[in-house]
Amino acid sequence: MDARSPKETLISLENVAVRRGARALVSGIGFSIARGEIVTLIGPNGSGKSTTAKVVTGVIKPTSGEVTRRAGLKIGYVPQKLTIDWTLPLTVKRLMTLTGHFSASEIAAALEAVGARHLIDAAVQELSGGEFQRVLFARAMIRKPDLMVLDEPVQGVDFSGELALYELIRKIRDTTNCGILMISHDLHVVMAETDTVICLNGHVCCRGTPETVKSSPEYQQLLGDRGARALAFYQHHHDHEHHADGSVHVHEHSHEISHEGHSKGHSHKGLGHA
Numbered sequence: 001m002d003a004r005s006p007k008e009t010l011i012s013l014e015n016v017a018v019r020r021g022a023r024a025l026v027s028g029i030g031f032s033i034a035r036g037e038i039v040t041l042i043g044p045n046g047s048g049k050s051t052t053a054k055v056v057t058g059v060i061k062p063t064s065g066e067v068t069r070r071a072g073l074k075i076g077y078v079p080q081k082l083t084i085d086w087t088l089p090l091t092v093k094r095l096m097t098l099t100g101h102f103s104a105s106e107i108a109a110a111l112e113a114v115g116a117r118h119l120i121d122a123a124v125q126e127l128s129g130g131e132f133q134r135v136l137f138a139r140a141m142i143r144k145p146d147l148m149v150l151d152e153p154v155q156g157v158d159f160s161g162e163l164a165l166y167e168l169i170r171k172i173r174d175t176t177n178c179g180i181l182m183i184s185h186d187l188h189v190v191m192a193e194t195d196t197v198i199c200l201n202g203h204v205c206c207r208g209t210p211e212t213v214k215s216s217p218e219y220q221q222l223l224g225d226r227g228a229r230a231l232a233f234y235q236h237h238h239d240h241e242h243h244a245d246g247s248v249h250v251h252e253h254s255h256e257i258s259h260e261g262h263s264k265g266h267s268h269k270g271l272g273h274a
């Protein structure tokens, strides 16, 4: 990491296990997240990513092990799914105030920070996947959290939308110096700015920088016959345009995915995502 030091630890988990009946959903989980750090959880379906994130947010108490939070730690949570009654009219502004009282200027500033100020009076039902995700980021950021927990933040968003959201996550980290815990929907791709990747499979299968995880035998073994597709990283090259409405135009071949130690122009399909 860099000039954002000294790194203040926001939360640490030590030897955490969550059991339901005789079954361990996760066990032996240990990691910490510092201010300004981006930690990404990856792992197959059912490997315990959401369970681990819920332990971090405090929604689930571990059956055993220790969770230590910095005193007064504020966490902003962006859920994987939000239960909304889609038949009722709901504006973005109203969504922002459902879980707290905020002034008009606070709401405007939070939406501005995610490039969604123009959507303030829009109906939530009419937002695109990427716009909805931005509004959820704003909803989490309005409390000025020390730590943001993002459960599959690019789910249901197309590739240029994914790039824009990853860029936004980086910007949020840079401007607020919050810690970020992100769950990746994809076992093969993580944001390049990730400081630590933690690969779960009920326990911590392997961890380290994206490069370390990519070359770890445990990660390779977890991939099995899908191993030909090693971990790749989203690279941001500032060769796209941000428009006033928050949309991003990605130039042809501008996004690059670093793969097997090289940087190649790739299409999303070309990467062979499921």
Ligand SMILES: Nc1ncnc2c1ncn2[C@@H]1O[C@H](COP(=O)(O)OP(=O)(O)OP(=O)(O)O)[C@@H](O)[C@H]1O
Pocket: 020, 025, 043, 044, 045, 046, 047, 048, 049, 050, 051, 052
């Ligand atoms: N409340 C619960 N009671 C019993 N089992 C549960 C409960 N919550 C989750 N599980 C199980 O625990 C395991 C881990 O689930 P979790 O949602 O943490 O995995 P995940 O890695 O986030 O999966 P996905 O990628 O599919 O979202 C799964 O097998 C799931 O069925």
